[in-house]
Amino acid sequence: MDRRTFIKTGAITATAAALSVSSIAPFVDAEENTDTEFDEVFDIIVVGSGLAGTTSAITAAEHGNKVLVVDKMNILGGTSLISGLNFSCVGSDEQKARGIKDTPELMAEDMRKVSEDYGDPELSLTVARMTTRFYHFLKDRGVVFKEFKQLGGHSVARAVWAGGGAFVIRPLHAYARENLADRLTMRKRCKVDDIVFENGRAVGLKVRENYYFDFDDPQNDDKKNKTGTVKYIGAKKGIVFASGGYCRDKKLLGAEADILEETNSDANPGARSGTMQMLMSHGAQAVNLSLFRLAYPIPTEDLMWGMLINPDGKRFVNEFGNRNTIGMTILKEKKKFDGKAPLLIYDQTGADNFHDKQRFQLSMEAKNGYEGTMYKFQTLKEVAKYFGYDPRVLQKAVDEYNAALDSGVDQEFGKDFSQMNGAALRKAPFYAMRLTPKCTYTPGGVRITKEAQMINSATGETFEGLFAAGEATGGVHGAMRLTACSVPDCGAFGLISGDNVSAMKPVKLKMKS
Amino acid sequence: MKKLFIVLGIIMIASIAFLYQGMNAKEQSKKTDVVLPATTLSASKLSELKNDYPSKNDQHKKLGFDCVTCHGDFKDPKEVLPLENKQCLTCHGDYKKVAERTSFLDKNEVNPHDGFHHKDELDCASCHREHKPSVNYCANCHDTKVWMKATP
Numbered sequence: 001m002d003r004r005t006f007i008k009t010g011a012i013t014a015t016a017a018a019l020s021v022s023s024i025a026p027f028v029d030a031e032e033n034t035d036t037e038f039d040e041v042f043d044i045i046v047v048g049s050g051l052a053g054t055t056s057a058i059t060a061a062e063h064g065n066k067v068l069v070v071d072k073m074n075i076l077g078g079t080s081l082i083s084g085l086n087f088s089c090v091g092s093d094e095q096k097a098r099g100i101k102d103t104p105e106l107m108a109e110d111m112r113k114v115s116e117d118y119g120d121p122e123l124s125l126t127v128a129r130m131t132t133r134f135y136h137f138l139k140d141r142g143v144v145f146k147e148f149k150q151l152g153g154h155s156v157a158r159a160v161w162a163g164g165g166a167f168v169i170r171p172l173h174a175y176a177r178e179n180l181a182d183r184l185t186m187r188k189r190c191k192v193d194d195i196v197f198e199n200g201r202a203v204g205l206k207v208r209e210n211y212y213f214d215f216d217d218p219q220n221d222d223k224k225n226k227t228g229t230v231k232y233i234g235a236k237k238g239i240v241f242a243s244g245g246y247c248r249d250k251k252l253l254g255a256e257a258d259i260l261e262e263t264n265s266d267a268n269p270g271a272r273s274g275t276m277q278m279l280m281s282h283g284a285q286a287v288n289l290s291l292f293r294l295a296y297p298i299p300t301e302d303l304m305w306g307m308l309i310n311p312d313g314k315r316f317v318n319e320f321g322n323r324n325t326i327g328m329t330i331l332k333e334k335k336k337f338d339g340k341a342p343l344l345i346y347d348q349t350g351a352d353n354f355h356d357k358q359r360f361q362l363s364m365e366a367k368n369g370y371e372g373t374m375y376k377f378q379t380l381k382e383v384a385k386y387f388g389y390d391p392r393v394l395q396k397a398v399d400e401y402n403a404a405l406d407s408g409v410d411q412e413f414g415k416d417f418s419q420m421n422g423a424a425l426r427k428a429p430f431y432a433m434r435l436t437p438k439c440t441y442t443p444g445g446v447r448i449t450k451e452a453q454m455i456n457s458a459t460g461e462t463f464e465g466l467f468a469a470g471e472a473t474g475g476v477h478g479a480m481r482l483t484a485c486s487v488p489d490c491g492a493f494g495l496i497s498g499d500n501v502s503a504m505k506p507v508k509l510k511m512k513s
Numbered sequence: 514m515k516k517l518f519i520v521l522g523i524i525m526i527a528s529i530a531f532l533y534q535g536m537n538a539k540e541q542s543k544k545t546d547v548v549l550p551a552t553t554l555s556a557s558k559l560s561e562l563k564n565d566y567p568s569k570n571d572q573h574k575k576l577g578f579d580c581v582t583c584h585g586d587f588k589d590p591k592e593v594l595p596l597e598n599k600q601c602l603t604c605h606g607d608y609k610k611v612a613e614r615t616s617f618l619d620k621n622e623v624n625p626h627d628g629f630h631h632k633d634e635l636d637c638a639s640c641h642r643e644h645k646p647s648v649n650y651c652a653n654c655h656d657t658k659v660w661m662k663a664t665p
Contacts, residue, residue, distance in 0.1 A: 075634055082630050082654065166630050210594055215639075215648065266654035365621065366659035367629075373656045 036196050037512040038204055038234035042068040042185075044501050045205055045235040046242060047192050047275065050078025050268075051085070051165075052470025052490035052497075053242030054172050055137070059498025060240075061176070061184040068233065069184070072191035072211050072270055076173065078244055079268040079471070083165040086151060086484035087491075088158050091132035094148040095158060102156050104128035110154050111485055114322075115478025118288055119443070123476045126450045127485070127492040134491030135160070142171035151483050152301045152355070159484040168487075189213075191228060192275055195239070195282060195466070202465035203507055204234040213270055219250060222274030236506035238465035240497045241454070242490075245442035245471035246273040253439060256290040262331040262339065263294065263439040266369040271442075276472065279446055284466075285457035287474040289444035293481050294327030294437040297363050297372030298356070304415070305350035305423040307401045308435065311337045313393035315401065318413040319344075324480055327437035334436065341371070341434040343387055345398075350423035351431050363433065374433040380425075383432050398425045443481055445474035452497035467501050469493035552581040553588070562590060566644050573643065583643070601637040608633045623660045625651060640664045 043065035046057040053069055054077075061067045071078065089095075090102045107128035112121055139145070143162050150157035162168050176184050191211035196204035208228025214221045246252050247267035253260035265271070280286050296303065304320035310333050317329040334341050354360045363374035377383045380398060384391040404410055405424050408417055446468050447455045453462035470490040477485060552559070559579050568574050573583075583600060584593050598608065605611060612626035612633065622629045625640065628651070639650045647664040651657045 074636055074639055075631060164629070166632075170632075212595060215650075215653070216645070269653045366656050367621070367623070369656075370652075370654055371656060373659060 035510060036198065036204060036232060036234070037510050039231045039512055040068075041204075041234035041236065041509050041511055042066045043235065043237045043506065044068070044240065045070065045233060046240045047071075047205075048078055048242035048244055048470070048472065049076040049173075049186055049188070050080035050242060050244060050470060050490070051168065051172075051487065052080075052472070052494040053078070053240070054080075054169065054176070055134070055491055055494025056240045056242055056467075056469055056498040056501070057184055057186075058141070058172065058176055058180065059137075059495055060502050061180045063498070063502035065183065065237065065502055067184045068235075069186040070190035070192060070205075070207060070233075071186070071188050073213055073268065074189060076186055076188050077165070077169040079165075079247075079271055080490070081165045081169045082266070082268065083486075084161070085165045085168050085487050086149065086159045086161050087131075087135070087138075087145075087487035088151075088154065088482070088484040089131040089135045089160055089488065090128060090158060092135050092145075092148075092158070092160050094145065094160055095156075098148075098157070100156050100158070102158055104131070106155060107131070107158065111477065111482045114153060114480040114482050116480070117478065118291060119475040119478030122450055123448070124478075126496070127476060127488050130492035130495055131488045134488060134495060137491070137495065138162075138168065138172075141175040143168050144171075149484075152299070153482050154484070189228075191225075192243075192278070193230075194278060196232060196234075197282075198507070200464060201507065202235070202239050202463060203509060204232060205239060207231050207233055215269060218248065218269055218272070221270075222272055222277075234509040234511075235465070236509055237504040238467060238501040240452075240501055241275065241279065241446070241466070241468040241472050242470045242494065242497075243275040243472045244268065244271050245445065246276065247271045247439045247442055249273045252289070253292065253442075257292070259328060259331045259335065260292055260439060262334050262436070263292075263327075264370050264436050265439045266372075267440060276445060279454070279466075279468075282463075283456045283458040284463070285447040285455045287444060287447045288478070289442075289474065291443040291479055292324070292439055293441040293443060294323050295440040296323075296327075296435060296437060297368040297433070298354075298359050298374075300326070302354045302356060302360070303344065303435075304419065305353045305421075306344050306346040306431075307397070307425060308342050308344050309394075309397050310342050311340050311389075313389060313397045315397070315412060316342070318410070318415045320415050320419065322480070323437075330435060330437055341436040343383075343389070344433055344435040345383060345425060346431045347423065347425050348427045348429055349421075350425075353421050353423050364431075369438065371434060371436055374431050377430045377432065378428055380430060383430055387432065387434070401425055441481055441486060442471065443474065443477045443479070445472050447475055448473045448493065450496075451500050452493045453500070465501075465504065467497040469497045550581050550585050552586045554581065554586070566590070568643050569646055570641075570643055595636075595638045596643075598637050601641075605637075618660065621660065623651070623657075625649070625661070 044060045044067045046053045046069045049069050049071040057067050057069045090104050090107050108125040111124040145160040146163050147161040149159040151159045189211045191208045192205050194206040195202050209231055211228035214225045247265040249272040250261050252273045300323040308319050310316050316333050362368040366373040381391045384394040402424050448468050452467045452469055454466040454468050456463050476489050562580050587593050615624050615626050618624040641647050649657050649664050
């Protein structure tokens with residue numbers, strides 16, 4: 001562990017003590033007790049019901065274990081249920097049918113190219129190596145892939161798509177209900193407050209059932225929400241934390257980088273850091289917490305076809321760049337204008353050039369998330385009127401942009417005009433939207449081994465009985481998670497944690513009499 | 514522009530449908546026999562609680578509901594939880610029937626009772642609240658103003 005991470009972790013752990021519901025002192029096993037009497041006992045508890053948790057739980061139940069999945073929210077499925085869930089997969093039937101040559105090493109290399117050397121290359125390779133198994137895991141349990149895509153940053157076509165998260169999570173949950181009902185229980189509105197340790201091994205959880213997430217004050221939910229009834233649930237073999245990321249946690253994001261408070265997010269409203277901070281209070285190492293992944297309602301690679309202007313009608317960024325650079329520039333510009341987001345405008349040719357027409361269509365139908373709606377206009381005057389610009393200011397911006405395009409050189413921002421394929425701001429109709437980057441994924445989280453074991457920062461050893469998978473973990477992707485690589489991550493460490501927690505030797509636990 | 518017209522059209526149809534359904538609901542409510550659960554709470558305690566936890570739902574107020582009408586009998590108000598769907602559906606029929614009332618939103622896949630993401634798994638109380646103003650759960654992530662009016 002490098003010094004910077006240690007200091008960061010230490011600082012956050014200190015805050016964690018203050019924030020945590022159960023007020024545990026850092027690095028102390030608050031529930032250290034050799035004789036906890038549990039209300040219920042399972043072989044394995046999985047925290048989180050998104051893709052990673054569901055995969056881990058199904059895997060563990062299929063190994064014959066009695067498994068409980070808990071989720072604090074009012075609905076099961078986490079952020080996965082509402083995500084696109086494109087799945088980068090090496091060795092799919094779709095690749096074979098097209099004769100596409102691909103290897104896990106090539107996929108891992110693609111992932112590392114955008115990582116800016118953050119994170120652990122071994123974890124990326126582990127993810128890529130597990131994709132074929134996960135592909136069949138999903139297909140065999142009722143997931144149907146409808147499309148095969150070549151996506152940005154991937155050196156070959158390898159993404160399969162089932163139609164969105166609902167078409168992955170629903171079949172998996174239905175499969176579990178129909179085939180594993182005797183072994184697998186899924187419980188919503190069940191919030192984890194703490195871990196119960198016995199002789200250094202994690203053997204259970206302190207939870208609150210009938211937990212009602214506070215949608216009226218979500219920023220303070222972890223700290224102030226007192227709903228629910230306390231229960232102790234034992235886990236004879238171990239616990240898997242697939243508790244998700246913290247995209248909606250503006251306090252933590254803002255503490256890591258002030259500007260991130262300006263982001264939107266349409267991740268699961270429960271995507272906050274409470275569970276991670278509880279884990280850290282027991283010494284779990286958290287890595288890469290300062291990293292972030294910005295995204296837009298439309299694909300980053302389709303921003304280039306348009307022009308971005310601030311409320312003064314001035315361009316301020318090269319629209320053809322990487323997601324985080326454009327995003328940070330927009331966030332800074334937004335801050336300059338009291339939170340008012342810049343405007344993105346396309347003409348018909350630009351709209352026709354879109355790589356991903358499905359997401360363009362979603363934006364036109366107002367179904368592309370918070371502030372993700374695009375509007376169509378016959379004239380620039382209409383654009384100006386709708387978005388509150390002086391029509392002359394907008395016309396001037398458009399004229400200057402078109403003139404720069406004609407000259408072939410973007411003197412101001414260095415946009416590569418040779419790639420525009422005819423897109424300018426000339427051919428009506430025009431399409432426009434306000435553009436605020438969204439924080440859609442947090443690459444940071446608890447550090448794991450390639451066996452999905454959680455690592456204790458105090459000892460450098462793995463925790464006995466604690467595993468983690470999915471967005472809850474850190475270091476798998478580095479700086480900018482490659483598109484369509486969260487699904488394989490959830491899958492790989494979901495499967496690995498499910499296998500490995502199943503292989504644990506069970507401990508004897510006492511039930512309340 | 515054509516899109517705008519379509520959107521406006523949807524909003525107009527939605528408003529008409531809401532009005533129509535509203536009228537319908539009034540008639541239905543007249544016919545519904547709500548059997549009040551027996552309670553161990555005294556009338557004075559009930560009226561005190563009603564003041565402490567007032568209803569925001571005009572229709573329910575008109576019908577003269579008190580705590581136990583929806584929550585059933587209880588001793589300590591602290592033990593009372595938000596309603597489960599089946600409790601709401603005692604009077605409101607089944608989830609499918611509720612979804613049919615907003616089925617004019619099906620075409621755009623944004624029927625809140627049978628939506629793209631959540632199908633029939635959302636709790637009534639996630640949007641319709643008795644003691645606080647109702648909210649639109651979809652608005653946690655979406656520009657819902659384009660689709661629909663305020664939640665009743």
